[in-house]
Amino acid sequence: MLRISVFGAGSVGCYIGGCLAATGTSVTLIGRERILSGIAKHGLTVTDYLGRNQHAAAGSLRLSTDPQAMADADLVLVTVKSAATPQAAQALKSVLRPRVPVISFQNGIYNAESLSEVLAHNPVLAGMVPFNVIDRGDGVFHQGSEGVLEVQNDQLLGGVDKQFARAGLPLIHHANMKEVQWGKLLLNLNNPINALSGLPIRDQLSQRDYRRCIALAIAEALSVLKAAGIRPARVTPLPPSWLPTMMDIPDWMFARLARGLLAIDPLARSSMSQDLQAGRRTEIDWINGEVVRLAQKVGADQSSCGTPVNSALINLIRQAEAGGRQDWTGSELLLQLRAAKNNR
Numbered sequence: 001m002l003r004i005s006v007f008g009a010g011s012v013g014c015y016i017g018g019c020l021a022a023t024g025t026s027v028t029l030i031g032r033e034r035i036l037s038g039i040a041k042h043g044l045t046v047t048d049y050l051g052r053n054q055h056a057a058a059g060s061l062r063l064s065t066d067p068q069a070m071a072d073a074d075l076v077l078v079t080v081k082s083a084a085t086p087q088a089a090q091a092l093k094s095v096l097r098p099r100v101p102v103i104s105f106q107n108g109i110y111n112a113e114s115l116s117e118v119l120a121h122n123p124v125l126a127g128m129v130p131f132n133v134i135d136r137g138d139g140v141f142h143q144g145s146e147g148v149l150e151v152q153n154d155q156l157l158g159g160v161d162k163q164f165a166r167a168g169l170p171l172i173h174h175a176n177m178k179e180v181q182w183g184k185l186l187l188n189l190n191n192p193i194n195a196l197s198g199l200p201i202r203d204q205l206s207q208r209d210y211r212r213c214i215a216l217a218i219a220e221a222l223s224v225l226k227a228a229g230i231r232p233a234r235v236t237p238l239p240p241s242w243l244p245t246m247m248d249i250p251d252w253m254f255a256r257l258a259r260g261l262l263a264i265d266p267l268a269r270s271s272m273s274q275d276l277q278a279g280r281r282t283e284i285d286w287i288n289g290e291v292v293r294l295a296q297k298v299g300a301d302q303s304s305c306g307t308p309v310n311s312a313l314i315n316l317i318r319q320a321e322a323g324g325r326q327d328w329t330g331s332e333l334l335l336q337l338r339a340a341k342n343n344r
């Protein structure tokens, strides 16, 4: 059986690591003392919105702040935030045996490439986590919404598949993960809107003005992707091109038609919201920033490729990171974004 190490034991890393450990996989968690001490005291419990409730005793896990602890790993899952990827790559480079595969379970588009550039002797596969995870404290990590993990198709995944399936985390394989990552990024365009609302995702999504903000950001990104010849994969029941229309429908209709999107833990917030509240750097440059960079690559002079809405969201998040507002009402935010769009 493969020994699996998780580098960056936070919400996603502890949830995936906990599901694997609870079903008998040897798991090493590399992370910060503030997270690991809770697990050392209480063990690691994973729960989900469907009733999963599994526990791995602290003694069954290896917990360390030192990357050396993953020296014997047969597979490494990288689950740090995007800003920490270069540092993670250096840590892995100094420790991993050659040919040990690495899966990046991170948002954004180029984290796997950033790892690969440094890890010349290790295959790096892109992965995608579609669901939300909440750190409930005391070693409890909760999957708050639906979705199945996706990963770059590769022959290396034979044994990995079995271990993940046994842990109740089947892996969907994809030949073209870029399309999947862009499909996920379109949904992540809600992260800054959720963070600026100061509300849990479910409350925020229930309000049409916030959804209209999402629609503006997604519609803009879809134009840029079209100009770049990229077809984002469908990661919700709806095709990506329908998302702006879906976001714009009245609240009563949205509550009926988007039950899946609203079937989320009532307290769940985007990880960007959690970062802002904790005073940490957000992933805005790796989410909305990717839309702006792609537009620049495609050609800023093409009229279809302006990104005033996503640029405005980046500015508002930067202001919030510096202590600015995080309590925008839907109508206030919509006014800002529409003004940005009309003034371009």
Ligand SMILES: NC(=O)c1ccc[n+]([C@@H]2O[C@H](COP(=O)([O-])OP(=O)(O)OC[C@H]3O[C@@H](n4cnc5c(N)ncnc54)[C@H](OP(=O)(O)O)[C@@H]3O)[C@@H](O)[C@H]2O)c1
Pocket (backbone or CB within 6 Å): 007, 008, 009, 010, 011, 012, 013, 030, 031, 032, 035, 065, 079, 080, 081, 082, 084, 087, 088, 091, 105, 106, 107, 108, 129, 130, 131, 132, 133, 134, 271, 280, 283
């Ligand atoms: N949370 C979600 O619901 C969710 C869902 C889907 C996808 N994602 C994506 O998954 C990725 C991970 O997100 P997350 O929410 O799990 O992040 P997270 O909770 O912040 O976990 C990452 C952990 O790694 C630690 N870390 C960073 N550098 C480290 C190092 N050199 N050594 C040891 N530990 C280190 C961080 O500590 P510091 O904070 O001290 O740096 C943090 O505790 C992101 O790309 C995110 O966008 C998240």
